Amino acid sequence: MLTDTIFARASGAGQAAVAVLRLSGPGTAAAVARLGGTLPAARRASLRRLHDPDTAEVLDQALVLWFPGPGSYTGEDAAELHLHGGNAVVTAVSDALSRLGCRPAEPGEFTRRAFLHGRMDLTQAEAIADLIAAETTAQRRQALRQADGALARLYGGWTERLTRILAQQEAAIEFEMDDLPTDVADRAREAAAALAREISAHLDDGRRGERLREGLSIAILGAPNAGKSSLLNALAGRDAAIVSPIAGTTRDIVECRMVLGGVPAVIADTAGLRASTDAIEQEGVRRALRRAEEADILITAFAADTTPDAETLAQFRQAPGAIIVATKCDLAAPPALDAPGRVIPTSARTGEGLDALRQALTREAARHAGLGDAPALTRSRHRSALAEAVEQLGLARAAPLPELAAEGYRAALLALGRVTGRVDVERILDSIFRDFCIGK
Numbered sequence: 001m002l003t004d005t006i007f008a009r010a011s012g013a014g015q016a017a018v019a020v021l022r023l024s025g026p027g028t029a030a031a032v033a034r035l036g037g038t039l040p041a042a043r044r045a046s047l048r049r050l051h052d053p054d055t056a057e058v059l060d061q062a063l064v065l066w067f068p069g070p071g072s073y074t075g076e077d078a079a080e081l082h083l084h085g086g087n088a089v090v091t092a093v094s095d096a097l098s099r100l101g102c103r104p105a106e107p108g109e110f111t112r113r114a115f116l117h118g119r120m121d122l123t124q125a126e127a128i129a130d131l132i133a134a135e136t137t138a139q140r141r142q143a144l145r146q147a148d149g150a151l152a153r154l155y156g157g158w159t160e161r162l163t164r165i166l167a168q169q170e171a172a173i174e175f176e177m178d179d180l181p182t183d184v185a186d187r188a189r190e191a192a193a194a195l196a197r198e199i200s201a202h203l204d205d206g207r208r209g210e211r212l213r214e215g216l217s218i219a220i221l222g223a224p225n226a227g228k229s230s231l232l233n234a235l236a237g238r239d240a241a242i243v244s245p246i247a248g249t250t251r252d253i254v255e256c257r258m259v260l261g262g263v264p265a266v267i268a269d270t271a272g273l274r275a276s277t278d279a280i281e282q283e284g285v286r287r288a289l290r291r292a293e294e295a296d297i298l299i300t301a302f303a304a305d306t307t308p309d310a311e312t313l314a315q316f317r318q319a320p321g322a323i324i325v326a327t328k329c330d331l332a333a334p335p336a337l338d339a340p341g342r343v344i345p346t347s348a349r350t351g352e353g354l355d356a357l358r359q360a361l362t363r364e365a366a367r368h369a370g371l372g373d374a375p376a377l378t379r380s381r382h383r384s385a386l387a388e389a390v391e392q393l394g395l396a397r398a399a400p401l402p403e404l405a406a407e408g409y410r411a412a413l414l415a416l417g418r419v420t421g422r423v424d425v426e427r428i429l430d431s432i433f434r435d436f437c438i439g440k
């Protein structure tokens with residue numbers, strides 16, 4: 001039971017029409033009544049003059065909302081003060097709340113309290129943070145689905161199954177001690193194999209959810225003067241990178257943010273690839289190659305009025321998933337290429353082919369990070385814990401002794417519990433301490 005009462009501005013910083021101060025904790029009712037004279041009816045917006053508790057000066061005329069616990073966002077007594085959104089108003093009311101014994105909340109503390117009071121699991125709490133940070137449609141949908149409990153249900157279901165598996169394994173140990181014939185351990189092992197397969201399939205999704213959360217990386221690679229900077233500027237719709245007829249203009253990486261079918265992406269223009277004696281250009285080429293290696297989507301560009309050099313052609317073959325773009329098609333028809341994949345003819349000058357390129361990028365983005373039917377894993381925190389669970393299930397199934405198998409199932413259960421934050425501690429403690437003697 002948390003004893004302190006916290007408050008914070010829930011609306012954005014700075015001047016606004018209305019600012020929302022939010023309170024949560026056992027002292028909420030008393031603080032609101034002191035400020036507003038009386039506590040309004042539960043969950044009804046009520047107009048109140050807020051008074052300074054020491055001087056009785058009127059600080060603001062505000063809408064007050066009272067949310068008695070446990071049916072509130074945090075699960076404890078909570079309230080909202082909808083103030084006039086001037087900084088002096090917010091400061092005066094905050095100061096009054098401090099004098100009434102409330103304290104400013106830490107980042108995320110309201111949602112932390114919601115978790116502690118069992119209003120949501122950790123994946124839902126994380127989804128609230130994602131929802132607040134969401135910048136694109138697809139990010140919003142993924143976060144909302146997770147906030148709504150899609151991952152909580154999936155991982156919670158696995159936790160239940162694993163709890164049953166552990167119970168079966170423990171029963172098997174007892175049967176064995178009593179010399180009773182049984183196939184319970186075999187059934188536990190089969191159920192564990194099925195569960196491990198499901199978790200593995202969920203892990204093996206090409207990092208779809210993580211990529212949507214974090215954004216995709218796209219790199220444009222090609223020879224000097226291939227028209228890479230012009231292509232970047234045309235796609236981004238602004239003059240981000242310097243364009244010039246001098247080969248080797250771009251040395252560093254120039255990045256632009258884009259949204260492709262609701263999926264956020266950063267597209268990077270890179271230094272033209274060539275052997276150079278210039279140390280800075282050499283470093284630029286190294287950076288270009290590194291970025292290309294890390295990219296989720298690679299665009300390899302060559303100018304249609306040139307025959308791609310050996311290095312460019314080698315690049316095409318090395319990156320069979322890359323989108324090949326012929327640039328400057330207003331100057332010449334692109335030559336037939338001995339390379340895998342389709343070539344998209346474009347011209348930054350006339351705009352030809354840019355829509356086709358955007359469509360190709362959007363398709364690739366959806367493949368890498370699109371919303372699927374099954375809820376996606378969204379954080380590396382989940383990934384490492386789930387991988388640990390799969391590993392422990394494998395160890396348990398291969399264990400030479402029934403006690404070791406139970407040990408593995410227990411470890412897998414703990415790993416799953418770390419993801420949701422809902423470890424049934426009682427259940428695990430029971431299975432640990434049952435082997436102790438009474439009085440120990």
Ligand SMILES: Nc1nc2c(c(=O)[nH]1)N(C=O)[C@@H](CNc1ccc(C(=O)N[C@@H](CCC(=O)O)C(=O)O)cc1)CN2
Pocket residue numbers: 020067070071072073080
């Ligand atoms: N003004 C305001 N807007 C907001 C929030 C808020 O706290 N205040 N939210 C929060 O960040 C989000 C909405 N989420 C909420 C989730 C649960 C409850 C709540 O009181 N739940 C109770 C009662 C539900 C009901 O009325 O049926 C419950 O679940 O028991 C409130 C807000 C977004 N908008």
Ligand SMILES: Nc1nc2c(ncn2[C@@H]2O[C@H](COP(=O)(O)OP(=O)(O)OP(=O)(O)O)[C@@H](O)[C@H]2O)c(=O)[nH]1
Pocket residue numbers: 222223224225226227228229230231242243244245246247248249250251270271272273327328329330331346347348349350
């Ligand atoms: N006609 C025509 N010229 C283009 C087109 N795109 C780029 N150019 C020209 O080609 C030259 C090189 O363009 P950039 O975009 O700077 O090429 P880059 O690949 O970024 O060059 P580096 O910085 O050397 O790697 C410039 O003179 C551009 O004006 C195009 O679509 N049509």
Ligand SMILES: [K+]
Pocket residue numbers: 224225243244245246247248249250
């Ligand atoms: K150039």
